Amino acid sequence: MRVLAFDVLRAVGERDAYANLVLPGMLRAAEEEAARTGTRFDRRDAALATELVYGTLRHQGTYDAVIAACVDRPLREVDPPVLDVLALGAHQLLGTRIPTHAAVSASVELARVVLGDGRARFVNAVLRKVAARDLPEWLDEVAPPYDEDPEDHLAVVHSHPRWVVGALWDALGGGRAGIEELLAADNERPEVTLVARPGRVTPEEVAATLPEGAVRPGDWSPYALRLAEGGDPSAVDAVREGRAGVQDEGSQLVALALAAAPLDGPDRRWLDGCAGPGGKAALLAALAAERGAVLVAAEKQPHRARLVGRALAGNPGPYQVVVADGTRPAWAPGAFDRVLVDVPCTGLGALRRRPEARWRRRAEDVPGFGPLQRSLLTEALRAVRVGGVVGYATCSPHLAETRAVVEDVLRSPHAPAAEPVDARPLLPGVPALGEGPHVQLWPHLHGTDAMYLALLRRTA
Numbered sequence: 001m002r003v004l005a006f007d008v009l010r011a012v013g014e015r016d017a018y019a020n021l022v023l024p025g026m027l028r029a030a031e032e033e034a035a036r037t038g039t040r041f042d043r044r045d046a047a048l049a050t051e052l053v054y055g056t057l058r059h060q061g062t063y064d065a066v067i068a069a070c071v072d073r074p075l076r077e078v079d080p081p082v083l084d085v086l087a088l089g090a091h092q093l094l095g096t097r098i099p100t101h102a103a104v105s106a107s108v109e110l111a112r113v114v115l116g117d118g119r120a121r122f123v124n125a126v127l128r129k130v131a132a133r134d135l136p137e138w139l140d141e142v143a144p145p146y147d148e149d150p151e152d153h154l155a156v157v158h159s160h161p162r163w164v165v166g167a168l169w170d171a172l173g174g175g176r177a178g179i180e181e182l183l184a185a186d187n188e189r190p191e192v193t194l195v196a197r198p199g200r201v202t203p204e205e206v207a208a209t210l211p212e213g214a215v216r217p218g219d220w221s222p223y224a225l226r227l228a229e230g231g232d233p234s235a236v237d238a239v240r241e242g243r244a245g246v247q248d249e250g251s252q253l254v255a256l257a258l259a260a261a262p263l264d265g266p267d268r269r270w271l272d273g274c275a276g277p278g279g280k281a282a283l284l285a286a287l288a289a290e291r292g293a294v295l296v297a298a299e300k301q302p303h304r305a306r307l308v309g310r311a312l313a314g315n316p317g318p319y320q321v322v323v324a325d326g327t328r329p330a331w332a333p334g335a336f337d338r339v340l341v342d343v344p345c346t347g348l349g350a351l352r353r354r355p356e357a358r359w360r361r362r363a364e365d366v367p368g369f370g371p372l373q374r375s376l377l378t379e380a381l382r383a384v385r386v387g388g389v390v391g392y393a394t395c396s397p398h399l400a401e402t403r404a405v406v407e408d409v410l411r412s413p414h415a416p417a418a419e420p421v422d423a424r425p426l427l428p429g430v431p432a433l434g435e436g437p438h439v440q441l442w443p444h445l446h447g448t449d450a451m452y453l454a455l456l457r458r459t460a
Contacts, residue, residue, distance in 0.1 A: 001045050002088065002110045004030055005052035009084040012057065012356050019053050019356060047230065056084075056091045057355040058187045061159040062135075063090040065142040070129035082119055085111045089127045094135040104131060150176070158183035163363040164348060171397040171440070178444075185444035190352040192227040193218060193249050194239065195279070198286040199316035201243040209237050219447055220430050221252040223283070242314050247279040248353075250441045250448030254393045255283045257426040257439065258340050261455050264387035270295045271336040273326040273380055276304030278311025280342060280393075289317025296331070298324040327375040334385040341380045343373045343405075345396040349450030352443055366400050373405045378415040384458050389421060392454045397440055402452040406438070410456070421455035 004026055011017040027046050034041030056063070067086050068075050075083065089107030092098045098106075104127045111120035133141075143156035151169070155162040160183055169179045194215070196203045203225050207215050214231060218224020225244075227233065238244035270288045275281040275297035285295040297312060299305040302323050309321045324330045326341060346365055347357045373394070380390045394401050409415045422437040432445045438454040 001030075001049040002052065002106060003113060005049050005056070005088060006081075006084055006110060006114055008049075008053045009056065009088070010081065013080055013084065016360065018354055019057060020353060023050065023053055043230070051096065052088055052091065054189065054355060055095050056087045057359075059091060059095055059159045060087060060355075060359060061161065062139070062142075062156060063087045063094070063159075065156050066090055066094070066130055066138045067126065069138075069142055070126045079119075081115060082111075082123065085115065085123055086126055089123065090130050093127065093131050094138065100131045104128060146176070154179065154183060159187060160351075160358055161361075164351075164358055164361075167348065167363075167366075167398050171399050171402070172442070181444040182442060185442075186351040186355075186358075188352065188443075189229075190248075190443075191229075191447070192231055192233055193247060193252075194225040194227065194233060194236065194244050195221070195247040195252055195283055196223045196225065196238065196244045197242075197282055197315075198223065199289055200286065200314065201238045206236065206238045206244055218249050218252075220427070221249050221256060224249045224252055242310070245279060245282060245311065247283070248350075248449045248451075250349075250446065250451035251280055251395075252283060253427055253430065253439075253441065253448070254342070254391065254451055254453045255280045255287070255340070257423050257453055257455065258338055258389065258391035259284065259287045260426040261338070261389040261391075261421055261423075261457075263337060263389060264457075265337070265385070267291060267337050268293050269336045270338040271331070271340070271380075271383055272297045273329075273339060273341040273376065273383070274343060275299045275308045275321070276301060278308035280340065281308055282311040282315070284340065285312050285315045285317070285319045288319075289315060292317070293337070295319045296336070297321045298326060298330075300325045327372070327379055329379055329383055331383060333382045334388075336384050337388045338391075339380045339384045339388070340391045340393065341376045342393040342395075343369075343376050343401075345369055345373070345394040345401050346398060347395055349395040349397055349441075349452070353449070366398060369401060370405065373401060374409055374412075377405060377409045378412065381409070381416040381418050381456065381458055386458050386460060388458055390418070390456045390458070392456065394452050395449055397442070397450040397452060402440070402454070403438065406454045406456070416458055417460040418456040418458050421457050423453055423455045426455075 008023050011022045031041050092103035108124045111123040144152050146153040151162050151165045154165045196206050215225045233239045233246050272281040276299040281297040288295045297308050299308050305323045346361050351358050377392050384390050420437040423439040424433045424436045441448045441451045
């Protein structure tokens with residue numbers, strides 16, 4: 001399993017792959033190979049590989065600081081595959097209960113297999129130094145004192161790039177306790193959340209097909225179920241059949257708030273202007289069908305549009321999936337009553353699920369999304385009729401991707417006139433939604449991705 005974990009880290013480092021996409025396929029291949037050869041492969045093997053991959057990626061910044069203190073050269077001069085083996089070893093030593101001897105010996109053997117004897121000796125020497133202290137002792141040495149440099153201290157202790165710490169802190173506001181809780185939540189393994197698609201299956205019907213204790217109701221969405229730790233969504237009949245899906249509860253709340261927003265006039269045509277890969281579109285289509293409305297799901301990339309089509313297949317009411325660019329719409333102005341644009345963004349709100357994104361993104365990436373985000377919101381306002389509602393959503397709490405975009409479009413002479421709608425009353429029972437009118441969800445407060453939602457009503 002350590003070789004498999006190493007291969008996943010190499011795919012992430014070399015090909016910019018995402019672990020949550022690569023790891024399941026590699027685990028399936030390993031299980032099939034074990035069945036073919038008659039060797040052992042069980043859930044404990046898969047659990048170990050998963051912990052090694054995600055634990056190493058989440059805490060990479062901390063482990064890099066520790067490893068840097070144990071080598072006699074800058075880390076940039078250490079070959080990336082060697083760093084991956086060292087990070088895997090550091091995680092076993094500092095982040096798991098694996099005995100020290102077993103962690104070192106297994107890591108050295110991994111290095112021997114994938115790197116050769118010479119570099120295995122280097123790995124052995126470095127990890128023995130790492131093993132000399134526990135994690136709190138290392139943090140005392142490698143993290144600057146909080147009082148001298150708060151952001152750098154938090155960056156090392158909680159394994160986030162410094163610029164991400166600053167951006168999250170600006171968006172969250174408040175003092176030290178809140179940002180520490182948020183950063184710590186980013187490093188926790190998220191629960192797998194399911195959505196029971198209305199008109200196709202109920203949460204109770206999904207739960208009835210599973211062993212007792214395998215799921216619990218969601219915290220906020222009436223359609224959500226949270227799997228017990230280690231639960232496999234592919235083992236749920238309703239998920240395999242498309243009647244339910246895997247969807248973070250924050251994403252469900254975004255769709256529910258848009259669907260619940262009060263309208264002036266008819267409520268017949270809905271648009272998801274950035275529909276791929278289809279999770280929100282599937283929920284919106286089901287909600288629209290209950291009211292006799294039709295959802296148009298638009299996606300610019302054909303392969304993602306195919307994913308949307310699969311997600312919506314079997315919807316109880318009519319819908320349409322189109323390949324279309326939301327910045328150059330193929331529909332007439334004012335054609336829709338409700339419009340959602342879940343815009344491309346840095347993804348800083350989903351660091352629990354995609355921990356590698358924190359190391360892949362750079363501060364200079366943020367401004368690059370701005371023109372597209374503003375264009376999509378402007379065209380969404382053109383697509384909705386007067387009195388209709390637009391939902392602007394993004395899986396990032398960065399102020400430059402959230403409030404700044406909405407405020408700029410509302411002030412723009414080139415965008416249709418609109419006014420904010422208070423989204424908070426549309427999410428009854430959900431606490432800590434701030435001063436409004438927009439909604440910002442947080443991992444440490446709501447157990448969701450850090451989804452942002454602003455609702456705007458077109459006025460002229």
